[in-house]
Amino acid sequence: MGRLAGDRPRRESRARGGRRPRDGRAGDRPGAGRLPGDVPQRRQRGAHRRRRALAAPRSPPRPLAPLPPPPAHRGPGGPADDGRRPRAGRARGLVHDRRAGGAVLPPLALVVFLRRRRLRAAQLDYRDREGGLAASVTESMRNISLIQAFGLEPATQDTFATRNRATALSGMGVVELNARYQPTADVIVAIGSALVLWVGVTQVISGRITLGMLVVVVSYVASLYAPVRALARLSATFGKAAASRTRLSEIVACDEVMPERPGAPALAGLEHELTLRSVSFAYSPDRPVLHRVGLRVPAGATFCIVGPTGAGKSTLLSLMLRLYDPDEGSIEVDGRDLRAFDLRTIRRRMSLVPQEPAIFDATLRENIALGSTTAGEPEVRRAARLARLDEFASGLPAGYDTPVGEGGVLLSGGQRRRLAIARALVREAPVLLLDEPTSGL
Known part of the structure; x- marks a missing residue:
């Protein structure tokens, strides 16, 4: 009821032709859409093909082709190639071109x-x-x-x-x-x-x-x-x-120290005399300063050298300290050449007050104590009293601990001179060398 007249014959024709619905289902009735003997026939054909493949004789495996030989390179003593190089070698050749x-x-x-x-x-x-x-x-x-x-x-x-x-x-x-x-x-x-x-x-x-x-x-x-x-x-x-x-x-390039003899003995002190024998010296060959100077100073004596400006008085003191060596002649201590003694002991046995006092940016006490590394407070005050510097130091705000400034800028010329004398006295050396000590006093 409600079905068209041609509907049933068309469904039966689909069943006879073996065509299935689009969704893959067989339909409402079992076995619809395929012939009764369709599946067994396909299984039989598959089994027959497998039996025939197993019964067929197998062919032997095909041998692998051998690899081509590497290309020959041209090199010293090697075989000549065909004029071509591998590409990596060509790239290296370009890099090193x-x-x-x-x-x-x-x-x-x-x-x-x-x-x-x-x-x-x-x-x-x-x-x-x-x-x-x-x-x-x-x-x-x-x-x-x-x-x-x-x-x-x-x-x-x-x-x-x-x-x-x-x-x-x-x-x-x-x-x-x-x-x-x-x-x-x-x-x-x-x-x-x-x-x-x-x-x-x-x-x-x-x-x-x-x-x-x-x-x-x-x-x-x-x-x-x-x-x-x-x-x-x-x-x-x-x-x-x-x-x-x-x-x-x-x-x-300058010489660090004066030349010394190996194993030179120490200078114990001055017992008899200091002698200069025909001493000559020049800072440059065309300008001699000292020419054949002779001098004899007994131990414990005070000797004064007087001369015009540029006569070589300061140079003579430098030679005694071995800041320089004479070009000719010799300086002797108790009959022995000064160059035969150890240089450090020579300078320990002599104390110098230079013409231009060198004042460091330190306190008054530290500047005086530079004359001796072992000087304590009593030695510093004693040297200051001998140089008539103690009254000035006592009037300072910090006493001997007062800074004197760079180059002694906070001191007068006379005070700088007295400080240099106190520094030389605190050393207590046997030989005291004074270069114009009264200037500024």
Whole structure:
């Protein structure tokens, strides 16, 4: 009821044709959509094919083809090849190509060499000017009272400005040399990179290397930029160090101590006399200071040497301390040459009050105690009383612990002289050498 007339015959025709519904189900009735003997026939055909495959004779396995021999390389003593190299070898050949290396290395080495010489000269000039400027400032600060007394402030300022300007220009010259080198090195490396790229492209076109190998080689060349920049920085550092070494070598080249004899005996003291026998000395060959000077000073005696300025009085005291050795003649202690004794013991047995007292930036007590490392408070006060310095020290706010300033700037000229005498007396040496001790007193 409600079914069309042609509906049932069409369903039966589908069952006879063996067609299944689209959803894969058989339908409402069991066995609908397939023939009764369809599944057994398929199983029989599959079993028959398996039996036939097992019964067929098996063919033997096919042997593997042998690997081709490696290509022969051309080398010293080796067999000649066909003129071709493996691609890795071609890439190495491009990396070590002489044209590419010749475009980068020799010009770069030449630039580094020339720049090093110019930079060293510029750094040396800059260091000299900088040292002169620092010395000028120190000298002006030390003599500030004299500059103010003579009204030399404008002249001192002009001198400082001139030296400061020259030092700044010299420093800018060093900076300019450093700035010029870096672009030059970059241009040289860029030219080398372009040459490597040109050689690589020609080899890619000729089929000697692949495009990937060319990319690798160009990457290697690009890695040269970082070492070149590092070389530029190191070159500037080396130039500065070379200039400093040149200035220091002048000091290092000087003799540290006077020559001594191995195993020289110690100087015990002066028992009989100090003798100068035909002593001659000159600071330079064309300007002799002492010529065949003879002198005899008995032990315990006071001897005064008088002469005009520049006669060699201070030089004579320096020879006794062996700050210098005479060019001719000898200085003898109790009949023995002074050069035969140990140098340290010679200077321990002598005490000097120089013409220009050296005052350190320390307290009054520390400056006096420099004369003897073993001097205590009693020895310092006794030496100050002998030099008539104790009254001045007692009137200071901190007494002997009062700082005297750099170069004794807080002391007068006479006070600096008395301090130097107290320093020499605290040493208690057998020989006391006084160079114009009464000046300023």
